Amino acid sequence: MNTTEIFLIAMLIILSVPYLVWRLFRTDHFAPLVVVQIIAGILLGPGVLGAAFPEYYQFVFNPAVIQSLSGIAWWAVMLFVWIAGIELDLKAAWQHRRESGITAGLALGMPLLFGCGAALVMLAGSGWIGPKALDWQFVLGVGMACAVTALPILILLMEKMDILRQPLGQRILRYASVDDVAIWGVLALILMDWSRVGKQLAFVLAFIVVGALFRRLMARLNASDRWFVSLIWLALCGFGADWSGLHYMVGAFLAGAIMDADWFDQKQLDSLRHHVLLVIMPVFFLSTGLRTNWGVGGSMVFLAAAGLLVASVAGKLIGVHMAGRILRWQPGEASLIGWLLQTKALIMIIFANILLDKQIITQESFTALLLMAVGSTMLTTPVVKPKLARMAALLGRSS
Template identity: 30%
Template sequence: MPKENAEWQIMTTVAGIGVILLVATMVVVVVRSVRQPAVIGEILAGVILGPSVLGLFPGDLTGLLFPAELRPQLSVVAQIGVLLFLFVVGWEFTPATIRGHRRSTGLIWLSSIVTPMLLGVAMAWLLYPRYGVVDGRQVGLLGFTLYLSVAMSVTAFPVLARIISEYRLQSSRVGVLALALAAADDVFAWCVLAAVVALVTTSGSAALISVLAWSVIYVVAMFWVVRPLLAWAFQRMSAAQPWPVMVTAAGVLLSAYVTSVIGIHAIFGAFMFGLVMPRSLAPALRAAVQVPLERVGQLLMPVFFVVTGLSVDLTTITGMTLLITVGIVVAACLGKLGGVTVAARLSGLSPSGSLVLGLLMNTRGLTELVVLNVGLGLGLLSTELFSAMVVMAVVTTAMAAPLLSLTLRSSAAVSSRPDLRQDAGPAAPALPTH
């Protein structure tokens, strides 16, 4: 390859990342001014720079900024950002969050998972005749159905935690309950999605059994070998040394590689490495590891949103597709918002507390986009259906803040309801803003 061509590729990619960061910053500032989470601005920045907006102008500006031959390089940068994000989410998850609320979360959690999954199954059967062929290849009905059921059931744990903090619900019964439910939802959804990936990527029952067997070996090794080794290693490290963050970053990337080789996608390796990270680290050492990796992830995440935006074409959402998109949004809200609100009311929460819990659990944010990108990469989603699902993720996340404000408008009313008072437990963890 000529030197000039190689340099052009490198510098064009660098310039594209610069444009991404600049546009994302500007859009995030705008959405934050109307009390929307940063993830909404970053998703919108990706859509703006993609074919849905910038691509409509003459001169193929999207292709000029992000040439097709350079998009694999952007995808590598985006993937690193996603892996670091999921690692932090996994590290912040503590089983004690669920353990302390098993009795109160039982019915609500079942409803928050089962209701949207059943609606996802129904939606898959309705959509399969229209979207069962992607790029000329017939999609398996079972994989398509299981995948959509998972995509409809996720909750964005980090976005939820940030909203809870902003609305000062972190010590209320509803806030603590929402964190426990979202954590349980995410772990369950990742497990089912891993099974879907294995089902779709393997050919024959023998290959599927092999993937599942290696997955079990991997999980056992992570908890019984890697976790003790990490605890032993970190006990001998200092926060002043560069080794802790370097060892952790290497572990995240290598764990992601292993799960990719096994056949259950790289994102599960990053999440699992976060799960097995020692929880008993000294605060200074934990901050020395988590803060740099979290900031690098946040810096790279806008690239992920633009890579996603390049696959979103809102111009395809017309006519019947527009009706389908509206139906997907309605089904998503019925599944999470409706299912959780009704179950919470039956469990004894007040009407306003039940609605607040439903609104919190209905946020999907970056977690949904990660799931959607997995489906797109597996060939389960066409561009048209992928775009409709991205719209659903944006709408369900963006609607939370204004509806919560309406529900919690009267501070006197809030203080009069026990399930919304600040007396239920520990504060919500500080998570990424996505």
């Protein structure tokens, strides 16, 4: 077979296997299709399929096919992170800055602290820290991975629970939006390369100047032209960030973060997010799975993932409960918000991919973080739905 035919076989597997599992086994209650696709990516990777059927794995996922899939995955994740940046609701967060600041600060700070503790334990062993990482970069990177809230997946889950456009859903979006800015800011700090600091400074200054001009241009364009120009802007920012030594995904987030969601029709923006998830993000999930590794031993990877999951969930719940006490929330409100905010999935996986690309973590650490993200997201719906049923009165509260 030629490369095109093998590539299409790979695409057939990527698109069909997760969908059939999701549909036939009705996993939506505990594992949305996105989570099933991530798990399928892990199972189709070298640690599972490659170990069980090495010849078949090497035939389908040969270097030429992987290179083609990688290009699609790069653009898919850039689009997804860009949309996440656009959907940040920082104006609303500023209007409710005391409540948003306290809640977002504690919801980020506590799991960050717990995650850093877990990372220090991992440092005591071998095979976890990347070859180009300093200890503080590894600890802070893993800690921040435990603190991440997956804003796009949170939106998806709240849509399915019919709370996204209600006051409670908008409050949770405010908290997640503030945390997202902090997360990407910390990532930029971790990725700071002092040998390329001149380039990074040049990128930041150019981004500020060109970004201001871009905003003026977008305000004057009609709706259809905005879509085309914004995609050009996305590619430019991704290139600039990667050239400077940060990462193209950091550039993609910045490209979206300085854009106003009200420049676009909300239904079209929602539709774009759904179609990116449907059409090209499955390729990213597969390419993520191809990067998993069980080199330190399967049991150790699972043990590390369990420790990271406990640190992530416990830290998030404790932080939100502390915020609830300070802000005098109703009983049970903090638990509901905390469980929604601990959703990890895509943004944490993207975050971990960047750490792996920059060799701050190893493939084994990446695998443990990936398993933690899957476990975190699978817990959300089964825990939250019964709470929502018991606490319907909270939905109308705006603060």
